[in-house]
Amino acid sequence: MVHVLMGLFSNLCACLQTRLRIRRHNAAEGAPDDVVETNDLFFELRTLELATNFFSELNQLGHGGFGPVYKGLIPNGQEVAVKKLSLTSRQGIREFTNEVKLLLKIQHKNLVSLLGCCAQGPEMMLVYEYLPNRSLDYFLFDKVKSTCLDWTTRFRIVTGVARGLLYLHEEAPERIIHRDIKASNILLDENLNPKISDFGLARLFPGDDTHMNTFRISGTYGYMAPEYAMHGYLSVKTDVFSYGVLVLEIVSGRKNHDRQLGAEKADLLNYTWMLYQGGKTLELVDPSLARCNQDEAAMCIQLGLLCCQQNIADRPDMNSVHLMLSSDSFTLPKPGKPGIQGRGGRWTTTTTSALTNSATATNASTTNTGATRVSGGNSFIDEYSRNSMSVSSIEEGR
Numbered sequence: 001m002v003h004v005l006m007g008l009f010s011n012l013c014a015c016l017q018t019r020l021r022i023r024r025h026n027a028a029e030g031a032p033d034d035v036v037e038t039n040d041l042f043f044e045l046r047t048l049e050l051a052t053n054f055f056s057e058l059n060q061l062g063h064g065g066f067g068p069v070y071k072g073l074i075p076n077g078q079e080v081a082v083k084k085l086s087l088t089s090r091q092g093i094r095e096f097t098n099e100v101k102l103l104l105k106i107q108h109k110n111l112v113s114l115l116g117c118c119a120q121g122p123e124m125m126l127v128y129e130y131l132p133n134r135s136l137d138y139f140l141f142d143k144v145k146s147t148c149l150d151w152t153t154r155f156r157i158v159t160g161v162a163r164g165l166l167y168l169h170e171e172a173p174e175r176i177i178h179r180d181i182k183a184s185n186i187l188l189d190e191n192l193n194p195k196i197s198d199f200g201l202a203r204l205f206p207g208d209d210t211h212m213n214t215f216r217i218s219g220t221y222g223y224m225a226p227e228y229a230m231h232g233y234l235s236v237k238t239d240v241f242s243y244g245v246l247v248l249e250i251v252s253g254r255k256n257h258d259r260q261l262g263a264e265k266a267d268l269l270n271y272t273w274m275l276y277q278g279g280k281t282l283e284l285v286d287p288s289l290a291r292c293n294q295d296e297a298a299m300c301i302q303l304g305l306l307c308c309q310q311n312i313a314d315r316p317d318m319n320s321v322h323l324m325l326s327s328d329s330f331t332l333p334k335p336g337k338p339g340i341q342g343r344g345g346r347w348t349t350t351t352t353s354a355l356t357n358s359a360t361a362t363n364a365s366t367t368n369t370g371a372t373r374v375s376g377g378n379s380f381i382d383e384y385s386r387n388s389m390s391v392s393s394i395e396e397g398r
């Protein structure tokens with residue numbers, strides 16, 4: 001009887017622990033902690049002002065498509081990254097809060113943890129765990145810093161990102177299509193383990209195409225699947241394509257597009273395909289790597305090409321990618337032609353026509369594509385309107 005009561009008691013405690021969380025982030029030094037429900041997710045504006053030295057430039061970590069990101073130190077001693085969403089969402093605070101609540105439940109060791117948000121003042125803000133090594137692009141595309149990324153680390157990043165994406169696509173409480181997988185959205189922890197950032201951000205701007213028209217991002221050239229860039233057609237395979245480009249960048253240590261390398265090599269995907277067809281795949285491997293497991297490298301290159309195939313159905317899903325990476329005995333199929341057409345160029349939006357864009361979506365919200373190609377002469381323009389990337393729904397039915 002005593003055992004039964006003890007068991008009941010410990011079950012009750014476990015239950016309470018999952019429902020309640022001791023929240024310290026707003027508590028001043030020495031003040032008692034508030035005990036709040038998990039869904040109480042707000043940071044006081046004042047707390048974030050103090051944490052970031054009033055959003056001083058010195059604290060700024062970077063500036064991306066949604067606004068600046070600041071490093072901060074909150075009263076419980078935890079370092080955080082505060083992302084100001086400079087773009088106004090059409091959502092009200094309640095919808096914004098609901099989206100944040102959902103994103104708080106999306107947790108995995110290969111995803112950056114969202115800690116909460118702030119909806120006071122003119123800008124909404126998101127508060128994330130701070131990652132001391134910032135993002136993969138800082139290392140990968142820097143001649144000196146890239147030496148920190150030996151082959152073992154790179155392979156771990158390739159598998160870690162695959163694991164995080166698999167979680168987003170198949171295991172999270174709601175399916176999330178990231179839509180912006182790229183080196184700057186892969187953050188690195190103190191041991192250079194990868195964590196995907198910025199998943200789910202587009203949920204906060206549903207149907208808001210006004211800022212999308214005017215806002216341009218650079219640096220994401222070449223990550224976008226052609227069907228998405230050209231027609232706004234969105235599916236999990238859109239992420240698979242971007243992941244494939246990322247894998248090729250990790251193996252080669254270069255950006256997906258680099259004009260300075262000359263016409264033949266400028267487009268990473270094109271160049272890789274050429275090498276593959278000529279049986280010279282390993283020439284792609286970053287020359288700055290002192291040592292490299294050639295079997296793994298060749299497998300990663302083939303995997304990258306498989307993910308970037310023009311034919312959407314032929315691209316593996318993240319489950320298969322994960323299987324290929326974790327099994328020794330898996331023979332990878334031969335990749336077909338990569339989807340090179342349509343990734344280049346400059347896109348803008350001209351219409352407000354709505355269109356549902358995913359064959360796999362059962363309840364995806366509608367999308368404003370209206371993407372038209374703006375002639376950019378014969379050179380590639382590394383700038384896109386964010387419209388075709390961010391307006392469509394990231395949430396897909398399964």
Ligand SMILES: Nc1ncnc2c1ncn2[C@@H]1O[C@H](COP(=O)(O)OP(=O)(O)OP(=O)(O)O)[C@@H](O)[C@H]1O
Nearest residue numbers: 061062063064065066069081129130131134135184
């Ligand atoms: N949680 C974090 N910890 C440490 N550094 C971060 C964190 N989040 C972002 N950063 C840094 O801030 C920079 C800007 O991030 P941000 O996401 O705004 O821009 P981006 O990734 O370059 O573009 P995008 O808006 O398209 O994602 C990143 O490159 C990264 O170095």
Ligand SMILES: [Mg+2]
Nearest residue numbers: 064184185198
């Ligand atoms: Mg980012």
